[in-house]
Amino acid sequence: MTAIPGKPGSGELTEVPEPALADGSVLVDALLLGICGTDLEVIEHGLGNQPPGEERLILGHESLGRVLEAPAGTGLEPGDLVAGIVRHPDPVPCPACARGEADFCRNGLYTERGIRKRHGFGAEQWRVDPGFAVEVPAELGDLGVLVEPGSDVAKVWEQVEMIGSRSWYEPATALITGAGPIGLLAALLGVQRGLEVYVLDQMEEGVKPSLVRDLGARYVTSLDQVGEQVDVAIECTGVGALAYGAARLLAPAGVLCLIGISHREAELSVAYEALNRELVMKNAAIVGSVNAARRHFVDAVDALLEADRDWLGRLITRRVPLTRWQDALDRSPDDVKVVVDLQG
The missing domain is CATH 3.90.180.10 (Medium-chain alcohol dehydrogenases, catalytic domain)
Known part of the structure; x- marks a missing residue:
């Protein structure tokens, strides 16, 4: 190839x-x-x-x-x-x-x-x-092909928790934008951490909503359906409007991690001053994340071993x-x- x-x-x-x-x-x-x-x-x-x-x-x-x-x-x-x-x-x-x-x-x-x-x-x-x-591990079999994307997600959660630890931090809710493999694995690691997880995507029915619900997370097709502030947001699509919307949903001391990358040249007009004031007054943080180190691959293996194999296979x-x-x-x-x- x-x-x-x-x-x-x-x-x-x-x-x-x-x-x-x-x-x-x-x-x-x-x-x-x-x-x-x-x-x-x-x-x-x-x-x-x-x-x-x-x-x-x-x-x-x-x-x-x-x-x-x-x-x-x-x-x-x-x-x-x-x-x-x-x-x-x-x-x-x-x-x-x-x-x-x-x-x-x-x-x-x-x-x-x-x-x-x-x-x-x-x-x-x-x-x-x-x-x-x-x-x-041999027991993962073909599911080992998910280790690399899992490593990117393991790094994201590490970064979120490191930044959150700048003060008392006990997150309870998370929003994941995008139900592709990165988004679903991010949701998996959020559920494994005991968080209430929302996953946003466009599909009204089919594989993605089913996977989210069977994980024990909530599937939504609009940010309006989230209905509450979130402690963690992980943006996996690279869509500027979703990153902006997720930032506005952050709770005080919340953390937004951007992992999706947009390669489009389009510009997004936002009320920057309003967002600036909201983030500053909330002590909220936005961080980008790309790629992974060896420890994140090891963490991904551990997360996959803990997960339901039938769900991973889907x-x-x-x-x-x-x-x-x-x-x-x-x-x-x-x-x-x-x-x-x-x-x-």
């Missing part, structure tokens, strides 16, 4: 060399690859770029594979399931990267598997350094074989997580 970033129609199933030992000492047989909007942004809008000196980029950053070879002492054995960490530190490194927090890279010289200057996991085999392979709404991988880019309204079967 390769493409020339930013060149629509360039996605192809191409022959690529066997993964180089320089990519890592752990050789992995690829099983599943999750597809998300980032992959489409790479292909259609040039979000990322290929490795230096190469024409094409191997796509894919949501991985699940089985270890074929691993050096002694790495803690990995042939047969283990693993997910690969996406972001790698810059070569300098900056102070954040030097401390294992490449997700907070200060100089922008990081690389990302399948996105930015580093080949992804969309091949039949890939290599990874042991420090960038996260073991997935998040994977469609599987496509490798030979038809581009079908995964065409989303239907009821799609949540679409995965490519790299063995197919």
Whole structure:
């Protein structure tokens, strides 16, 4: 699965060399690859770029594979399931990267598997350094493909709780905007924390409302239906109006985390002075979050293990074989997580 970033129609199933030992000492047989909007942004809008000196980029950053070879002492054995960490530190490194927090890279010289200057996991085999392979318990099986998106959500909740702890903080309610895989996983972690969770999306019926309700959360199609202030808001769509509306709903000392990214050029006119006064007078906070560190992948594994497996399985709404991988880019309204079967 390769493409020339930013060149629509360039996605192809191409022959690529066997993964180089320089990519890592752990050789992995690829099983599943999750597809998300980032992959489409790479292909259609040039979000990322290929490795230096190469024409094409191997796509894919949501991985699940089985270890074929691993050096002694790495803690990995042939047969283990693993997910690969996406972001790698810059070569300098900056102070954040030097401390294992490449997700907070200060100089922008990081690389990302399948996105930015580093080949992804969309091949039949890939290599990874042991420090960038996260073991997935066998009992999760194919659900291990949710570890990477789960890591982004685990980081969001960590950030929310860190910021909330600036004062006494015992959140009881949360609003999640967007019922895609990130939104639903964010809702899962909110329910696991014992919060009353609202999930907002446009679908009146179908898979998404059903998943939300079966999780024990409340599904709404309008912010007006929330009916109360919320202690936590997680905006997963990148839609400016929803971010603004969620900010207005924050309770005193509430925290809004933005994880959705908009690539549109449209501008949003808001009553900034009114919002400014409301946030200041409430001691409310807004923070952005992107990518994840190793600890967030580990936290995601723990959250998935705690969750109902049948419910998690329903998040994977469609599987496509490798030979038809581009079908995964065409989303239907009821799609949540679409995965490519790299063995197919």
